[in-house]
Amino acid sequence: MRKQLVLQPRIKETGLQLIKGYNFAYLDEGTKRMIRRAILKAVAVPGHQVPFGSREMPLPLGWGTGGIQITASLIGPDDILKVIDQGSDDTTNAVSIRRFFTQTTGVRSTEKTWMATLIQTRHRIPETPLRAGQIIIFQVPIPEPLRFLEPRETETRKMHGLSEYGVMYIKLYEDISIHGHIATAYMYPVMVHNRYVASPSPIPRFDNTKMNRMPALQLFGAGREKRIYAIPPYTTVKSLDFEDHPFEIEKWDHCCALCGSGESYLDEIVTDDQGGRLFVCSDTDYCQERRAVGHKGSLPDAVKMAITRVKRGD
């Protein structure tokens, strides 16, 4: 109760109200403790999927409940939360999850990557490098990297136990023999700490390199599948590949039309039905920060304003 009173001034700024009748961050303290125990185990065994007693949340399973439960078990009154989906703070599900935490905790939220203590994400890792002390929480639909090669949990558990990852390498090899290169675009499997093959969640393989020796703690929550796994700070994370076919990331022939960045992951925007295309940063915060310090893309300013307005939902 005391916590809530202290926090009310912050929630006022957002125009939202604390939801009454529920504990801080919705989950009861016993459940939070259970989740934190699973997280500790996951951190101790990097890349290993730890089963946990996932609860039904007021948001649908498959819509980020694993990440939400991790965030709920970790968040404290002094945290600053950032929630993104597809790299953007303003996509509907990111808005919905942020509202949920604002209304159940009253904690501050931000769009700025550097300012956040907790970052819950779906499908992206921010372009701005994360620093020590931050925690990035991934929403994971299918935690098992071997699932589409072997649908049975009873089998995949054994395969992980024995480090039996031959099928995965065969799949990658078959890609190379058919296409000349590995044909996995997102959810590209990684080897964590030289022991467990893990799913990076459906991030584009562009983001895989950011996972290696990241100073921030990476936590992965799969609510529907009831699994948590983790990559502790500065852990070696290697995307699976072959010596003669090294791992490669996506490249574009374009730069961001808004900020001119040639190093960010780009969203493709269809501008008309005549094949018109535009490429802009998927990470909206990164793009804005760059423009704020004077970087410019190829688009005329008037068009830029219009796109920014639509992207921000004004």
Add this chain to the structure above:
Amino acid sequence: MYVAVKGGEKAILNAHELLAEKRRGDLSVPELTVEQIENQLPLAVNRVMTEGSLYDPELAALAIKQASGDLIEAIFLLRAFRTTLTRLGVSLPIDTSQMTLWRRISATFKDLPGGQILGPTYDYTHRLLDFSLISDSGDRENDRVREITSTPLKEAVPRVLDLLNREGLIETAASEDKRNVGDLTLHPLQIPTNRDLRLQNLARGDEGFLLGLAYSTQRGFGYNHPFVGEIRFGEVAVEINPEELGFLIEIGEITVTECQMINQFKGSATQPPCFTRGYGLTFGHCERKAMAMALLDRSLRCHELGETVDSPAQDEEFVLMHNDNVQASGFVEHLKLPHYVDFQAELTLVRNLRSGVQQEKAEEEGK
């Protein structure tokens, strides 16, 4: 020029308002009360309580109202509320042989102690639309019916399978371990699992999914020779035994439907031929669900009974991992969320693959 899912906060709020308006419908029609739903749509309420795993007819009715009659949405609402509840204690197993019966039928014996009681059932109704129900005049008719049978059978009626049991013709249902029953709602389901957790899982499972799988066993995909030993529906007492008191307290009554299937078992090297059981139990009156559950309980016991395993309904991982409609609808419907980052990755990949193929073709033609 650019319409994206990036609509944000305002769009969500507007959607919620529009939803509330749609739910209420035409304002000239009186608003539906939760009490009306609880009383006049009891079978919907029962399904929501069963699959929502919470016995509370009023809240189930509220959920149905809030969900505009979408029962899976209502089940989700009830589940999300249920997880926030504190567990005050664990009741003793309910004793369905002491049930106050509304209905009790057996398909295996013509007559038996306690008799056959049809009770409130749609079984022998002719499915003709009753146009008199369009107007309110149906009420008078119902008053007359209510006078005929409005009291359940008070005295205890023995269960059919207990009668068979005396002859040793059917396996005993007693579990070796009555204290350490797992709890699916607190711990993740680990496959392979045991019958206690399997039954819990089936009890929460989607009626339609279980029905279809149960049907598949009847059509030869894991056939197990079923007979309805007994279906009973009525009220049972819920008792707790608080440690600090040391005696039983009845905390209330709940309505349940129980189905016991009798299935043939040809015997094995260690066991003589006998009948085996499949068990189904639901809150309220959910007979179809209880029967489907009993058929699947039996088909999933294939390993224990040394039967050949070759059908979906015998595959524990397949049945248990996919029957929960809250999980299934969540994941199927999450495809509505934006996926343009992964789609962009796929686009880039497919373009690369295609340009590779086109290049090869061009080179070949050039030769």
